[in-house]
Amino acid sequence: QVQLVESGGALVQPGGSLRLSCAATKFTSGFTFRNYAMYWYRQSPGKERELVACLSAFGHTNYADSGLGRFRISRDNVKRTLYLQMNMLKPEDTAVYYCAKGVTSLITDQQPSDWGQGTQVTVSS
Numbered sequence: 436q437v438q439l440v441e442s443g444g445a446l447v448q449p450g451g452s453l454r455l456s457c458a459a460t461k462f463t464s465g466f467t468f469r470n471y472a473m474y475w476y477r478q479s480p481g482k483e484r485e486l487v488a489c490l491s492a493f494g495h496t497n498y499a500d501s502g503l504g505r506f507r508i509s510r511d512n513v514k515r516t517l518y519l520q521m522n523m524l525k526p527e528d529t530a531v532y533y534c535a536k537g538v539t540s541l542i543t544d545q546q547p548s549d550w551g552q553g554t555q556v557t558v559s560s
Contacts, residue, residue: 436549437459437461437463437466438462439459439550440460440551441456442457444556448558449558451524451558454520454521457475459515460515472491473489474490475488475508477532487501506520521556524556526558527558529556531554535549
């Protein structure tokens with residue numbers, strides 16, 4: 436089990452950029468961050484939570500169509516931190532962004548096992 440702490444959310448103008456971070460802290464003995472796929476989700480008011488991007492332990496990535504070409508997921512296994520670089524932000528990107536830890540090293544459809552508390556991203560002029 437691990438605690439995930441997101442940061443980096445802010446109010447930004449359309450066309451702007453943000454980098455979200457998700458640090459893995461307070462993990463149980465034996466937890467190895469680099470061994471797990473990691474995910475970014477988001478949820479807007481009145482909408483279901485949706486997958487934004489995911490990154491396997493081997494470096495494979497998947498992106499939702501909404502973020503293709505604009506978002507980039509990455510990780511620093513030494514710092515045990517996941518990142519989401521978001522460029523060319525649009526008002527429809529406004530949401531609470533959550534990071535989550537997968538249950539395996541691979542990207543799967545299984546529900547992640549651990550979630551952060553979320554960080555608010557607001558895109559508005």
